[in-house]
Amino acid sequence: MTTAPKREEPNAIVARGLTRRFGDLVAVDQLDLTIPRASVYGFLGPNGSGKTTAIRLLCGLLEPSAGEVTVLGLEMPQMAEKLRRRIGYMTQRFSLFEDLSVRENLEFMGEIYSLPGRARRQRVDELLELYRLTRQAKQRAGTLSGGQRQRLALAAAVLHEPELLFLDEPTSAVDPENRREFWESLFQLSDAGTTILVSTHYMDEAERCHALAILDRGRLMAEGAPRKLMDDIDAVVVEIETPYPRRAREAITTLEGLLSVAQLGTQLRALFSRESQEPLHRVQTAVSSSAPESTASVQLVRANLEDVFVAVTRHSPKARPVETGSG
Amino acid sequence: MVQSFGRIVAIARKEIRQLRRDRLTFGMVVAIPIIQLLLFGFAINQDIRHLRAGVADLSGSQQSRRLLTDAEASQVIDIVARVASIEELNTLLRQGHIAVGVVIPPDFEQRVERSQRAQRGNGYGPGGDHLDEPLAQLLVDASDPASYGAAAGLRSLPIAPRSGLKPRASAATFEMRPYYNPERRTAVQIVPGLVGVILTMTMVLFTSVAIVRERERGNLELLITTPLSPIELMVGKILPYIVIGCIQLLLVLSVGRLLFDVPLRGQPLDVLISSLVFIFASLSLGLVISTVAQTQFQAFQLTFFTFLPQILLSGFMFPFDAMPEPAQWIAEVMPLTHFLRVIRGIVLRGASLSDISRDLWPLLAFGAIAMTLASLRFRKRLD
Numbered sequence: 122m123t124t125a126p127k128r129e130e131p132n133a134i135v136a137r138g139l140t141r142r143f144g145d146l147v148a149v150d151q152l153d154l155t156i157p158r159a160s161v162y163g164f165l166g167p168n169g170s171g172k173t174t175a176i177r178l179l180c181g182l183l184e185p186s187a188g189e190v191t192v193l194g195l196e197m198p199q200m201a202e203k204l205r206r207r208i209g210y211m212t213q214r215f216s217l218f219e220d221l222s223v224r225e226n227l228e229f230m231g232e233i234y235s236l237p238g239r240a241r242r243q244r245v246d247e248l249l250e251l252y253r254l255t256r257q258a259k260q261r262a263g264t265l266s267g268g269q270r271q272r273l274a275l276a277a278a279v280l281h282e283p284e285l286l287f288l289d290e291p292t293s294a295v296d297p298e299n300r301r302e303f304w305e306s307l308f309q310l311s312d313a314g315t316t317i318l319v320s321t322h323y324m325d326e327a328e329r330c331h332a333l334a335i336l337d338r339g340r341l342m343a344e345g346a347p348r349k350l351m352d353d354i355d356a357v358v359v360e361i362e363t364p365y366p367r368r369a370r371e372a373i374t375t376l377e378g379l380l381s382v383a384q385l386g387t388q389l390r391a392l393f394s395r396e397s398q399e400p401l402h403r404v405q406t407a408v409s410s411s412a413p414e415s416t417a418s419v420q421l422v423r424a425n426l427e428d429v430f431v432a433v434t435r436h437s438p439k440a441r442p443v444e445t446g447s448g
Numbered sequence: 449m450v451q452s453f454g455r456i457v458a459i460a461r462k463e464i465r466q467l468r469r470d471r472l473t474f475g476m477v478v479a480i481p482i483i484q485l486l487l488f489g490f491a492i493n494q495d496i497r498h499l500r501a502g503v504a505d506l507s508g509s510q511q512s513r514r515l516l517t518d519a520e521a522s523q524v525i526d527i528v529a530r531v532a533s534i535e536e537l538n539t540l541l542r543q544g545h546i547a548v549g550v551v552i553p554p555d556f557e558q559r560v561e562r563s564q565r566a567q568r569g570n571g572y573g574p575g576g577d578h579l580d581e582p583l584a585q586l587l588v589d590a591s592d593p594a595s596y597g598a599a600a601g602l603r604s605l606p607i608a609p610r611s612g613l614k615p616r617a618s619a620a621t622f623e624m625r626p627y628y629n630p631e632r633r634t635a636v637q638i639v640p641g642l643v644g645v646i647l648t649m650t651m652v653l654f655t656s657v658a659i660v661r662e663r664e665r666g667n668l669e670l671l672i673t674t675p676l677s678p679i680e681l682m683v684g685k686i687l688p689y690i691v692i693g694c695i696q697l698l699l700v701l702s703v704g705r706l707l708f709d710v711p712l713r714g715q716p717l718d719v720l721i722s723s724l725v726f727i728f729a730s731l732s733l734g735l736v737i738s739t740v741a742q743t744q745f746q747a748f749q750l751t752f753f754t755f756l757p758q759i760l761l762s763g764f765m766f767p768f769d770a771m772p773e774p775a776q777w778i779a780e781v782m783p784l785t786h787f788l789r790v791i792r793g794i795v796l797r798g799a800s801l802s803d804i805s806r807d808l809w810p811l812l813a814f815g816a817i818a819m820t821l822a823s824l825r826f827r828k829r830l831d
Contacts, residue, residue: 216670232458235451
């Protein structure tokens with residue numbers, strides 16, 4: 122699928138000590154990354170965690186304050202111009218032209234990437250078909266639905282068959298069904314050899330990635346395959362099912378070793394540090410004494426990605442809310 | 449190189465496409481020049497005419513009636529009221545019903561007679577006892593100096609020769625030159641200047657807004673990740689506006705000729721060349737604004753910030769030589785000041801490019817500096 126000459130290096134992106142400051146704010150702090158080719162790699166973090174800045178640094182749009190980056194064997198940002206042709210970038214916000222039609226937008230991007238006339242029209246037709254936009258070809262981009270816009274943006278980003286695709290929160294304005302479908306498209310691209318770097322604040326999306334970097338306040342808090350991150354979590358997860366979750370919550374907040382409690386309906390999810398003594402037993406005692414008349418079920422459960430996120434970011438001075446995906 | 453050209457064409461084509469769909473802007477391209485031309489040409493007419501006048505003809509003679517007919521024929525005044533006393537005229541003036549009161553004294557005929565005798569005895573020059581004696585009186589509402597100035601033109605309305613006593617001068621009686629002298633018609637002076645004003649307004653505004661809109665809508669964020677370079681983007685974006693500028697130029701000059709009889713005494717090619725230089729300078733200014741403004745509204749405000757002083761100080765509204773020296777220094781920095789001299793020179797005086805090169809170089813310099821500044825600032829914006 123990729124037309125540009127393949128390089129030897131096995132990694133699409135290698136960053137060492139990557140740092141970017143805006144005045145006093147350190148947006149990206151000492152980031153070390155190794156992203157293998159043909160993988161789907163995720164940046165997971167809340168808003169303001171430095172995902173967008175990191176992506177811009179990686180594609181040479183921003184100059185790093187410190188550190189080194191090599192992308193597809195090219196030093197950034199010195200060789201950013203050379204890289205432009207080999208990457209695709211889908212911005213967080215819809216950034217195609219709303220007053221141009223779907224086809225005109227794609228044709229325009231094809232011209233900007235200097236695709237020759239015939240090949241360009243063929244490629245546009247192919248993409249319209251692939252991303253189910255043939256019927257909307259003449260429609261102005263501004264009138265498309267969220268899902269259609271997103272497919273159009275993806276089509277525009279892959280028009281010139283880039284080796285590396287940057288997607289900055291691509292699904293933030295899309296319903297669950299379209300998100301699932303979108304991820305299917307991403308895996309198709311990755312199977313064809315495209316490396317994909319995608320940022321998200323949805324846990325369920327992050328879980329789909331081959332590998333993941335958890336960012337918080339510009340710092341890399343954890344990295345690895347989602348499964349492995351969950352297995353290696355430095356915490357014990359206790360799940361409490363009770364008709365009086367608020368009372369139970371109050372009862373356990375003072376327990377030693379408690380990292381966090383989150384409520385999901387009638388459920389409480391409590392994270393304890395691994396070093397804490399018999400968290401399960403202590404929780405059972407505390408909960409039953411808080412509401413002796415009722416029965417609560419308390420058990421140890423497997424950690425999910427959100428638990429991992431809470432566990433790795435708990436040392437941050439101030440916790441921030443993380444949205445949980447619904448799809 | 450070829451690819452670069454292709455990208456510029458792609459941007460220009462996209463820009464035209466968007467412009468065509470933006471009916472309001474597209475309409476403005478044509479409507480702004482025409483509306484302004486009509487406004488400045490007709491409404492803002494500095495040759496004031498048709499002042500409402502009241503008359504107190506205390507003489508009631510044949511000669512006084514003739515004087516009033518002549519005064520009305522000059523189109524400076526329209527007689528809307530005839531009263532019997534000066535007091536009534538004063539009342540009408542105070543109430544704002546009239547702007548001019550004409551008082552013809554009871555001894556009007558005698559005064560005319562005396563004046564003519566003095567003239568005969570003395571040839572042309574002043575000095576005769578009765579030569580300076582006024583024949584009648586004009587009461588003018590001078591709160592607007594311009595209407596006072598216009599009415600003052602009536603002061604020397606010829607009376608005597610019309611009486612038929614002096615046939616040699618009778619030709620001069622109908623010689624109303626001061627009023628119809630082409631050099632004093634506002635439109636002739638205004639229309640070429642309007643080319644400059646309209647180009648300033650549309651060129652600066654369109655370019656600044658066009659680029660800021662791209663930033664505001666997020667398109668720029670996408671474009672900077674592509675092989676497109678800032679220079680290609682700028683050139684591609686301003687190309688269509690250069691064409692629009694030329695269309696506006698043609699529009700203003702031809703409508704000016706059609707409606708206001710404004711001549712084109714110089715070479716059309718010289719007009720085109722000098723206008724292109726001015727368009728270049730204005731577009732560059734627009735680009736600079738676009739690198740400063742964050743929103744279209746800011747771009748609009750900044751454009752006006754540069755537009756107003758140009759209108760006021762360039763010599764378009766007020767005579768350049770009448771301005772205080774510091775204002776003239778400021779005006780010398782503005783493109784419109786130089787372009788007004790250039791375009792008036794070519795259109796009205798038939799000057800050639802070499803005649804007006806003194807004002808052409810500053811325009812080129814302004815454009816080059818602004819363009820450099822814009823490219824530098826635009827590069828920084830990516831960071």
